[in-house]
Amino acid sequence: MKALWIGAAGLMGLALLPVQAQKSSADAIAEYRKMLEDGNPADLFEAKGEALWKQKRGPKNASLESCDLGKGPGVVKGAFVELPRHFVDTKKVQDLESRLVTCMSTLQGLNADEIAKTPFGRGEQENVTALATYVAAASRGLRFNLPQAHAEERRMYEIGKRVFYFRGGPYDFSCASCHGEDGKRIRLQDLPNLNKNPGDGIGFAAWPAYRVSNGQMWGMQLRLNDCYRQQRFPYPGFGSEATIAVSTYMGVNAKGAESIAPSIKR
């Protein structure tokens, strides 16, 4: 039991709380979340990402300062709330993280396939997350407005919608099983309805986020990866078409939502 000291908090029913606590529990949780907002450890990752963005690295000893995230080379502010989008150079719709890997490959000479294969939180993947945190933070307070002018962007939205509703696995779950209706929750966690704009700073507009439960910084790729794990699906590849399609679906639906990323989450 001792060995699980911290892990146990996330794994087991720790306390059967008295019935009278029920009415105020939502308020108490809100109070707890409020207390954590001031001093979000995501700031540490944002600072690290900023340093990485400006640092000359890789075989080409270059910084990422000329990386085109969709608004022109080097433009960071505002890029996050328009991703995923289509890029002419790669002829693909890319999300923030896969686009960062493209820049790390083209500008710095790092191996994109190697990075995609690296587990989350290790090596260059850790850097991708920090960079994504930095780029997202530069759009804090801006509203999502993904471009849909390109046919490929519209096609990815349509694929994403189908991916969102795709049921499978031993539990018959799809994304929609949990995120397809208003006002639902798992345990005490509110589930945003991702078929529409779920509100400012909710759902797509809240990631990357610092995860309190494990002290890790998670980008949208890892957020989706763990959703699929809990959906009891096989393992989605980093930057795979399904993950970018479903991100496009959520991002377009979130049009008008204010980004609070990087946020802090349970």
Next chain:
Amino acid sequence: MQTLHPMKILVVVTMVLALAGCTSLPSSAELDQQTVVAMKASFRDQGIAKVDRLNQDLGQRACSSPVAPGDDVVKRIESESMATIKWPTGGRYLGDWREGEKLAQNGRGMTWTDASAAPKDNGANCYNCHQIDKKEISFGTIGPSLWNYGKLRGVSDVTDAAAAPIVQYTWGKLWNSKAYAACSNMPRFGHMGLLSEDQLRDVMALLLDPKSPVNQ
């Protein structure tokens, strides 16, 4: 001033549209097909979670849309699901509600980080979606509240013939929820081999045993 030939204008306009990506979308059926291809290409085996989990059966495929399937498909899914229900050996429906509560609390099992897919390593995940014992305030709301499940349905003695329909329905719902609602959000605990007969009996007891805290 040079005038442009209408044909030249058309060519230019087409090129501009193509450059801007203003081409038409594939048909809905083509998009369905492309989605299946994208899913297969995007996922890989990890631990016990193999890509064959993406091979959809009739119900999974028919319920993968915001639009509910047609009545005929619904009827077919429900009748085929009903036929899969394995009724408990010896007609014993109830186990130990204490074990049932533990299973209801346990949200683990069947992910790629779980070592084994055996029922003994799986939880029943109930509190993720349902209120059950009111003492547990951390419950989900995807499914209905199950507080007083047996009591509200007048089950005071599970061996009583009057209780048989609700006892059987509950077993069937746990075994294969799709027998009663084709696109139910609830996993098919018996049919998919998630829980053993004994584990299902324990969950049954949590819901139906008059002594269970759920029915106080």
Next chain:
Amino acid sequence: MAADPMRIRAQAQGDKAVVRVLMSHEMETGQRKDSAGKTIPAWFIQEVTAAHNGKTVLNAEWGPAVSKNPFLQFTIKGAKAGDKITVNWVDNRGEKRSDEATVT
């Protein structure tokens, strides 16, 4: 690898300054086991000190129960905009980190 920098925010409020610090540290308890069942050794910040324009104002001792990537808030009397705030930590492996911020 050297620890990542701290994030220090020091804001003047009347005749004092509120200092909020985030530190990058695992704060491993020594009670957890890895996937192979081996105990992960304790690794945590033990001492935190802070100085206001070079004069030490804070001494704190921490155990492994302080959360990962620790947060600390304290208030310095008589600090004003432009003053230098230095925060230092030392962990149980002897690793150290020192960062500075200016009161705004």
Next chain:
Amino acid sequence: MVARRLVLERCAQVAGLLAAAGLLPSAARAAWPQAAFDAKNLADAVKALGGSAPVESKDVTLTGPDIAENGAVVPVGCACSLPGLKRLALLVEKNPNTLAAVFDVTDALEPNFSTRVKMGQSSNVFAVAMLGDGKVLYAQKEIKVTLGGCGG
């Protein structure tokens, strides 16, 4: 228990001697109160910090949520405005080791500190104020830790 405490205190003394002799890494300084951080309850931790038996008091303030959504990060704060205050400490009753953090109070600081602690389970949390005259006062609050997520 008594024997164990003695051993721990002796270990701390030995560690102190080693540190003084320069035999330990610089981090393991005598200043870090090993015995206090090894203590299993409030009374033992306070004793190891050199304090007398703690008395509950309204002059000590403990801030924290009623319910923590996750035990890995529980925001807590301690404050006390009594004259002669020397130290403030935060403790979690049901953690394997009760003491979480100790803050020395100087004239240059407001006697008010906030941090975040881990809680393995729902528990009483204590804020302890140690005064110059040897008195030790404390405030307590029960903080509940809930289970979240899919539990998987």
